[in-house]
Amino acid sequence: MGEVNLSQVMDRNRSFVDRVIEESGQDIRQCYQCAKCSGGCPGSSAMDYPPNQIIRMLMLGMKEEVLKSHTIWVCMGCNTCTTRCIRDIQVAAVMDTLRQEAVRAGYVDKAKLVLSFNESFLWTVRTFGRLFEPGMAMINNLKTGNFMKDMQFGLPLMLKGKASMFPHRIKGRREMKKIFEKVQGGK
Amino acid sequence: MTKYAFYPGCSLETGGIEYGMSSHAVAEALGIELLEVPDWNCCGASSAHMTDHLLSLALPARILALAETLPVDEIVAPCAACHARFAAVEYELGRDEELKQKVNSLLERPYTGKVKLRYYLDIFSNSETLAEIEKKVKKPLKGLKVACYYGCLFVKPPKIVNFVDDPEDPQSMDNIIRALGAEPVQWPYKTECCGASLGVTLEDHCTKLCNDILRFARDSGADCIAAACPLCQANLDMRQVTVEKKYGVSYRMPIPFFTQLIGLALGLDPKTLGFPKLFVDPVSMLKKVGVA
Numbered sequence: 025m026g027e028v029n030l031s032q033v034m035d036r037n038r039s040f041v042d043r044v045i046e047e048s049g050q051d052i053r054q055c056y057q058c059a060k061c062s063g064g065c066p067g068s069s070a071m072d073y074p075p076n077q078i079i080r081m082l083m084l085g086m087k088e089e090v091l092k093s094h095t096i097w098v099c100m101g102c103n104t105c106t107t108r109c110i111r112d113i114q115v116a117a118v119m120d121t122l123r124q125e126a127v128r129a130g131y132v133d134k135a136k137l138v139l140s141f142n143e144s145f146l147w148t149v150r151t152f153g154r155l156f157e158p159g160m161a162m163i164n165n166l167k168t169g170n171f172m173k174d175m176q177f178g179l180p181l182m183l184k185g186k187a188s189m190f191p192h193r194i195k196g197r198r199e200m201k202k203i204f205e206k207v208q209g210g211k
Numbered sequence: 212m213t214k215y216a217f218y219p220g221c222s223l224e225t226g227g228i229e230y231g232m233s234s235h236a237v238a239e240a241l242g243i244e245l246l247e248v249p250d251w252n253c254c255g256a257s258s259a260h261m262t263d264h265l266l267s268l269a270l271p272a273r274i275l276a277l278a279e280t281l282p283v284d285e286i287v288a289p290c291a292a293c294h295a296r297f298a299a300v301e302y303e304l305g306r307d308e309e310l311k312q313k314v315n316s317l318l319e320r321p322y323t324g325k326v327k328l329r330y331y332l333d334i335f336s337n338s339e340t341l342a343e344i345e346k347k348v349k350k351p352l353k354g355l356k357v358a359c360y361y362g363c364l365f366v367k368p369p370k371i372v373n374f375v376d377d378p379e380d381p382q383s384m385d386n387i388i389r390a391l392g393a394e395p396v397q398w399p400y401k402t403e404c405c406g407a408s409l410g411v412t413l414e415d416h417c418t419k420l421c422n423d424i425l426r427f428a429r430d431s432g433a434d435c436i437a438a439a440c441p442l443c444q445a446n447l448d449m450r451q452v453t454v455e456k457k458y459g460v461s462y463r464m465p466i467p468f469f470t471q472l473i474g475l476a477l478g479l480d481p482k483t484l485g486f487p488k489l490f491v492d493p494v495s496m497l498k499k500v501g502v503a
Contacts, residue, residue, distance in 0.1 A: 047264070066404040070416040098413060101257055102363035102404035103295075107378050114368065123261050137412040142258040149253040149270070155221035164411070174411065177449060184488050186226050195250045196319070199273070203317045207266040 030084050037085035040125075044082060048121035054111040055079045061105035061115045071095040075105050075115055078122075091126040095119075097135045140167035150204045153194030158187055215334060216278040216286035216326055217245035220293040220441075221253050226449070227441025229485025230289055233470040236484055240477050241343055243334065248278045248286070254296040257408055268303060268310070269317045271296040276322040285329040289470075291440035292407075295364035297328045298372040330365065330373040332439060335473065336383035344390045349478030351392025352500045357472065358433035359384040359395050360424070360447075362440030363404050378402065384439060384469050391476035393500075398431035400424050405446040414453075421446050422454045425462045435465040435496045437472055444468060448490045465493035475502060 045051060055076070062074035072094045073081065081090050090096070096119055105115035126132065132139060144164040148156040158178070165171050181187035194200070223231035238245050251274050260267035275297060278286045288294040304311040305324060315321040334340065359381075366378040376383050381402065385395040403424060406417030424447065428436050438444035448466040455461055467489065474484040481502055486493050497503035 066406070066420055067409075067416065069419075070413065098409075098416070100404055100407045100409055101260070102407070103367035104363065104402075104404065106368040116368075120260050120264075124263065127262075138261070141408065141412050142262055145258040146255070146262065149255060149259075153250075153252045155253045155256075157221075157225055180490070181226065181449075184228075184490075186228050186488065188225070192224070194252055196252065196273070199319050200252055203266070203269045203273070206317050207263050207269065 028084075028086060028089075033087075034085035037087040040087045041082055041085055044118065044121050044125065047124070048114070048118045050113050050115075050118050052079050052082055052113060052118060055083065055113060056111065058110060060108045060110065064104045064108055066102060066104065067095075067098040067100055070098045075099075075119075079113070079115065079118070082118075088131075090122060091129055091131040092134070094134050096122045096126060097138045137168060140164055143167070146204075148191065150200060151197075152191040153197050153200050154192055156191035158189065159191060212242050212244050213334075213340075214244040214246060214283050215329065216248055216281045216283045218248050218251060218254075218274055218278070218286060218288040218293060218297075220288060220290040222290050222441035222445075226445045227290070227468070229471060229488040230441050230444070230468045232483065232485040232488075233468055233474050234289055236479050237335075237470050237473045237477065240347065240474070240479065241335075241340060243340070245287075246281050246283060248274055249280065251277060254288075254293045256292045256296065260296070260299075265314065265317070267296065268300055268314050271300045272304065272314050272322040273318050273320075275300060275324075275326060276318055276320045278326045279320075279323060281326075283326060286326050287329050287331045287334055289331050289439075290442070291362035291364035292442060294328070294331065295372055301328055302371045330375055330383070332361075332365065332383040332387070332469070333373075333375050335469075336386050341386060341390050344387070344473065344477075348391060348476045350476055350500065350502065352388075352472065352476050353392050355393040355496065355500050356396050356432050356434045357388045357393050358398050358428040358431060358436045359388060359401060359469070360428075360436045360438050360443060361402050362438070362443045363402060365439060366402055384437060387469060387473065388437065391472060393472070393476075396428075396431040396433045398427050398433070400427045405443045407442055407446075410446050410450060417446060418450065418454050418457050421450060422458050422460075425451065425454060425464055426460075428464060429462055433464070434499060435467055435493070437469040438466055439469055441468075451491055463491060463495070465489060465491050465496045467493060467496070475500060
């Protein structure tokens with residue numbers, strides 16, 4: 025992490041921290057570092073900072089370090105941390121806000137696989153109304169360049185009647201399109 | 212007859228098709244009516260709530276609004292991820308009128324909150340239905356040891372997703388398994404995370420988590436793991452061969468859905484219940500209870 029002058033960082037990034045508190049609806053300042061969130065976190069062994077450290081870094085205003093971390097992209101949102109927090113902080117909800125902030129600020133290097141998964145997933149939902157897994161896998165593999173990822177499951181899934189070649193299209197597709205356009209600014 | 216709005220979610224028609232097949236078969240046998248939400252869409256799952264807060268509420272709110280056209284008071288979602296998204300809508304929109312209006316402005320039919328979310332396991336594990344199950348058991352699953360695996364998002368966080376079960380040591384599925392004549396094993400991984408969509412984005416870590424779950428189930432003497440969430444089930448069942456290869460072990464642990472086990476005990480045909488759809492061959496387990 026290198027050296028960080030905390031008082032300067034705190035001043036510079038106060039508005040960021042306030043926004044995370046506002047957006048997530050979670051008052052992270054209540055945290056007193058008992059670290060129960062990290063103790064129970066199924067992702068912590070694959071993270072660069074455990075969840076309690078992320079919260080502390082946020083309180084100290086360390087915006088870049090937090091948004092560039094692996095941690096926010098390893099979090100699976102299982103909510104074990106939220107369940108066990110004795111200060112009543114929904115830690116997983118903070119992680120959601122941080123992921124959205126990271127994308128907004130352009131810190132996406134460590135997030136490429138997650139983002140392309142989410143984009144491929146949501147593209148099929150926006151287009152057909154429901155998830156279309158073969159389509160999602162194909163788009164995702166094209167985006168990541170990992171063309172054979174999970175392809176070994178394709179044929180067995182089809183043979184077991186667990187995957188269809190064609191998507192189901194719901195009637196309310198226009199409504200779905202409208203929802204996506206309004207929330208994502210027409211993207 | 213008890214009626215519920217039923218939200219299958221995308222998995223129950225694809226990867227978790229046997230969960231849908233067995234749910235319908237078992238509900239019919241128990242006199243429970245499951246009415247499918249008309250023209251339902253995908254709830255957006257974790258991809259939506261990682262992307263945009265409003266999107267993550269609008270997608271499930273559309274479904275709940277459509278459920279309000281059905282003659283029901285409650286809705287169930289057999290998938291833990293869908294359940295969690297409905298719970299988030301009830302929790303957030305129930306507390307914030309302004310947010311509710313904002314979400315409703317995106318929808319053609321407004322969400323009012325009239326149809327309440329019910330925990331899927333609870334429609335079987337409530338005392339009345341449990342008594343009904345006990346009465347209708349034709350082939351008790353004697354001697355079958357079952358590791359009950361609940362999935363994180365049905366039980367966590369309790370304040371938001373449900374009010375009927377313990378998030379650290381839930382009992383609803385254990386009670387069902389007992390009613391079937393089988394034995395739920397004591398094990399510590401009932402609600403540990405399977406890695407969810409990390410199977411696609413960070414496979415090594417997902418494989419590790421699944422290995423831990425499978426190992427604990429085996430060491431606890433389980434003949435099978437009963438799942439309640441289609442994503443957990445897919446990770447443990449379809450990806451089990453990946454886990455075995457990576458860790459040089461052989462589990463061959465069948466991962467049926469709890470509804471498939473209820474169906475077996477009620478004497479329904481394993482084919483109707485979707486047993487041939489499982490990746491890990493359940494024949495050892497079926498032989499043990501005398502149906503194969």
